[in-house]
Amino acid sequence: MAKKMKLGLHTYTLHLWGLGQNWGIVAEPRPKAMNLIQLMDKAVEWGLDGLHITGCDLETKDDGRLAQVKAAAQTRNLYLEYNFSRDEAFDPRLTDPIADGIRIAQKLGADLAKISLDIRRPRPLYGSCFHPTVMAQLCTVYDEVKAALPLVERTGIRLALENHTETFADEILWLIAQIDHPLVGACVDTVNSMAVLENPEAAVNKLAPYAFCNHFCDHKLDRDQFGIRFHGVALGDGDIDCLKVYKTICKVSPTDRITFEIEWDMGADSLEVAREKEMDACIRSIAYARDVLGIGR
Numbered sequence: 001m002a003k004k005m006k007l008g009l010h011t012y013t014l015h016l017w018g019l020g021q022n023w024g025i026v027a028e029p030r031p032k033a034m035n036l037i038q039l040m041d042k043a044v045e046w047g048l049d050g051l052h053i054t055g056c057d058l059e060t061k062d063d064g065r066l067a068q069v070k071a072a073a074q075t076r077n078l079y080l081e082y083n084f085s086r087d088e089a090f091d092p093r094l095t096d097p098i099a100d101g102i103r104i105a106q107k108l109g110a111d112l113a114k115i116s117l118d119i120r121r122p123r124p125l126y127g128s129c130f131h132p133t134v135m136a137q138l139c140t141v142y143d144e145v146k147a148a149l150p151l152v153e154r155t156g157i158r159l160a161l162e163n164h165t166e167t168f169a170d171e172i173l174w175l176i177a178q179i180d181h182p183l184v185g186a187c188v189d190t191v192n193s194m195a196v197l198e199n200p201e202a203a204v205n206k207l208a209p210y211a212f213c214n215h216f217c218d219h220k221l222d223r224d225q226f227g228i229r230f231h232g233v234a235l236g237d238g239d240i241d242c243l244k245v246y247k248t249i250c251k252v253s254p255t256d257r258i259t260f261e262i263e264w265d266m267g268a269d270s271l272e273v274a275r276e277k278e279m280d281a282c283i284r285s286i287a288y289a290r291d292v293l294g295i296g297r
Contacts, residue, residue, distance in 0.1 A: 102159070161175055
């Protein structure tokens with residue numbers, strides 16, 4: 001019998017609405033056109049099962065706010081996953097020491113905390129897997145996660161190490177093998193490997209068996225006379241074989257959740273127009289997940 005999957009939303013899908021993360025914006029963050037509680041209501045309206053949230057969505061990380069978010073999610077029967085970074089370059093609201101990220105996840109009622117490793121790679125990016133400069137950083141991550149394992153065990157929070165935009169799949173697998181703990185696994189992002197010129201399908205095949213969670217994305221590769229550009233689109237509109245990737249995750253991953261994410265680029269549009277296009281892509285992605293992938297059917 002095929003595994004029955006739940007469908008969740010990574011809040012970055014609506015980043016132009018002020019949710020998820022202000023990727024690439026170091027100055028003043030975008031104003032929020034929608035807050036986390038309003039998004040929860042949308043999630044219920046759309047028939048979603050949960051949300052993958054960040055410190056940007058929380059706005060503050062004090063105990064009162066975390067309790068409020070936990071209660072709001074429980075009232076709406078939504079699961080939560082907490083997404084944080086070790087050293088986010090563009091949006092420091094996402095940065096937490098590992099122990100703090102675990103505690104925040106616990107207080108939110110989340111069962112999982114996803115970590116971006118924020119490795120700073122040497123150039124050229126291609127062919128730099130396990131470069132000495134990278135290995136020194138991976139060893140630091142190893143030390144930090146090992147130090148947090150007693151807290152992981154006390155809370156039962158699973159840690160998912162992501163193949164973020166600066167990490168090869170084999171580096172994540174190396175860390176998981178060295179840490180060697182049942183509560184430490186992967187987050188497989190279906191497009192991030194392109195940022196280090198790694199085949200995205202190959203990365204999914206490697207990481208999915210260890211992946212407690214996922215960022216299920218589609219990107220489109222455009223070519224012009226100046227080169228190529230890989231940018232986010234609604235599920236099914238890009239060059240990722242979403243159905244094939246979905247079947248792989250269903251078959252070999254220990255998760256029963258698909259967390260979709262859209263990395264919409266506003267391009268030359270005004271913020272107002274781009275927001276509406278991003279929202280449309282979100283709604284179309286939910287329909288694709290239901291009608292094509294069969295999630296929740």
